[in-house]
Amino acid sequence: MPGEKSMSRLEIKYSNKSKNFRVSNFEFDKQFNHIYKYRLKDSAEFLREAIKKKWGSKYKIQILNDLKDHERCVIIGTVFKKQELKPSVLKEISEQSQLNPQPPRSNFCDKESDVVILEDESQRVQLEGNMDNSKLTTGVICSALGVMKTGGKFFVEEFLYFESGPQRSLKPLSNNTLVVFLYGLDHVLINDHSLSLELFQQWLTGNIQGASTEDGQIVRLIICGNVVRSENEHKVSSLFVRKTESPTTVTAIKALDKVFSMWAESIEIDLMPGIYDPTNFMLPQQPFHHCLFPESRKLSSFHCVTNPYQFEMEDRLVLGCSGQNLQSVMKITNIEDTMDALKGTLEWSHLSPTCPDSLACFPYLDKDPFVIKECPHIYFAGNHTDGELKTEMWTGNNGDKKTRLICVPSFSKTQSVAVVNLNTLDCTKVSFKIE
Structure with missing residues (x-):
C-alpha cells in the first residue's frame, strides 16, 4: 500500500514436512x-x-x-x-x-x-x-x-498411550523469532471486520509506531483455514437447483487474492484450507488450487499448503490442522473443550482418530499419514467452538516433553491472532478489535 515502508526480517531455517499429507493417486474404489x-x-x-x-x-x-x-x-x-x-x-x-x-x-x-x-x-x-x-x-x-x-x-x-513419541531437545535461539497464527477470516463477512483487518495488515507490515514488528521479529504467517467462510452455507431444498459456487464465495476469493498478495510482499505466508473452503472435503485436504489466487501466486513468499500441515522452523517441529478433527472427536465423546480434544489427540498419537469412521479421509492402502510419530514442539488447531485463544504447555504424563498447545482464535469472532515465540514457546494474543 502507498506509504508503507520496507522492512527487513530475520533469516530463519524453514522446511516443509507435509509430504506425507500430499495425495498423488485419487482412487476411491478401495476399502478403508x-x-x-x-x-x-x-x-x-x-x-x-x-x-x-x-x-x-x-x-x-x-x-x-x-x-x-x-x-x-x-x-x-x-x-x-x-x-x-x-x-x-x-x-x-x-x-x-x-x-x-x-x-x-x-x-x-x-x-x-x-x-x-x-x-x-x-x-x-x-x-x-x-x-x-x-x-x-x-x-x-x-x-x-x-x-x-x-x-x-x-x-x-x-x-x-504412546503420547506422540520422542521429542528432540531444543537449543536456545539468538533472537526472539515470532510466528503468527491466524484462523477464520470468514471473508464473506469482510464488512464486519474490515477495519480490524486493515489494522492487522499495518501491524504485520511494521507500519504501526512502537509495534514489536519494527525489528522484523515476525518471520511467518500461518493461516489455519476457513478464510472464505467459517460456517456452512444454509442448505436449500433438494427441489431447487443449486449453483456449484455462490457469488459471495467467488467475490470473497477475489478479494482475498488482493489481500494475500499485499501481505506476501512483506512476509512469508502459508495458507491452509479449512472445512468450509473451496477445496476437497476429505482429509488430508490438499492445497488450494493456484488458479484461485492468480496475483498472490506470482510471489515466491506465498505458499498454499495441506491441512494437516507440518513444518520445521529453527529446528522446532510444528504440526497442526484447521480443527475439523477436534470437532469430530467432540461429537462422539463428552469432551466439550477444544483444548481437551487437542490434548487428547496428542496423547493418542493420532491427528484424527475418527477417520474414516465419522470423518471423511482418503482410503490409503499402505499407510496412515495421521499417526504422530514424533512429538511436535508446537501443536495448533483452529478453534471452532467459542473462537477464543486457548493455550497451555503440555508436558506428557511423565513430564519429559514440552509442547505448546494452541487453539487459534477466530479472527471473524474476536479480531485477534496468536503469536508464538519460537525461542521460549510462549504464546500471546494480539487483538485488533475496534470498538
Whole structure:
C-alpha cells in the first residue's frame, strides 16, 4: 500500500514436512480397512517400547486370540466405540421413507449405553473396569493392563498411550523469532471486520509506531483455514437447483487474492484450507488450487499448503490442522473443550482418530499419514467452538516433553491472532478489535 515502508526480517531455517499429507493417486474404489491395519501396525511397534519402559517384562503382551481367564497381561489394539445414538445409513433410509426419524443431535455420546471394544488382527474383546468410556473415541490405538474375566470381558486396570513419541531437545535461539497464527477470516463477512483487518495488515507490515514488528521479529504467517467462510452455507431444498459456487464465495476469493498478495510482499505466508473452503472435503485436504489466487501466486513468499500441515522452523517441529478433527472427536465423546480434544489427540498419537469412521479421509492402502510419530514442539488447531485463544504447555504424563498447545482464535469472532515465540514457546494474543 502507498506509504508503507520496507522492512527487513530475520533469516530463519524453514522446511516443509507435509509430504506425507500430499495425495498423488485419487482412487476411491478401495476399502478403508487398510488404514486401520497400518495404524495398528505402526502404533503397536511404538507402544511395545512404551510398555517395556513402564512395566519392563513384568506383564506379558498378549494377542487377543490367546487371552486366558484371570491372567494379568497387557493387550494392544484399536478402540471401537459402539454407540446407539450415532447416525447410521439405515436411519437415513428410514428418514427418506418418511418413517419415524431420529431427532437431530450434535453429540452422540451416552455413557450408560456406549460400549468400548478393543480389537486387533485376530479378535475383539469388550472392555470394562477402570476406564471412562465417554473420553474414548473409535480409532484410538492403546494398550491396556488388566485381567480377562470369566464372562468374556477384559477388566482394565490402566491404559497406556504412546503420547506422540520422542521429542528432540531444543537449543536456545539468538533472537526472539515470532510466528503468527491466524484462523477464520470468514471473508464473506469482510464488512464486519474490515477495519480490524486493515489494522492487522499495518501491524504485520511494521507500519504501526512502537509495534514489536519494527525489528522484523515476525518471520511467518500461518493461516489455519476457513478464510472464505467459517460456517456452512444454509442448505436449500433438494427441489431447487443449486449453483456449484455462490457469488459471495467467488467475490470473497477475489478479494482475498488482493489481500494475500499485499501481505506476501512483506512476509512469508502459508495458507491452509479449512472445512468450509473451496477445496476437497476429505482429509488430508490438499492445497488450494493456484488458479484461485492468480496475483498472490506470482510471489515466491506465498505458499498454499495441506491441512494437516507440518513444518520445521529453527529446528522446532510444528504440526497442526484447521480443527475439523477436534470437532469430530467432540461429537462422539463428552469432551466439550477444544483444548481437551487437542490434548487428547496428542496423547493418542493420532491427528484424527475418527477417520474414516465419522470423518471423511482418503482410503490409503499402505499407510496412515495421521499417526504422530514424533512429538511436535508446537501443536495448533483452529478453534471452532467459542473462537477464543486457548493455550497451555503440555508436558506428557511423565513430564519429559514440552509442547505448546494452541487453539487459534477466530479472527471473524474476536479480531485477534496468536503469536508464538519460537525461542521460549510462549504464546500471546494480539487483538485488533475496534470498538
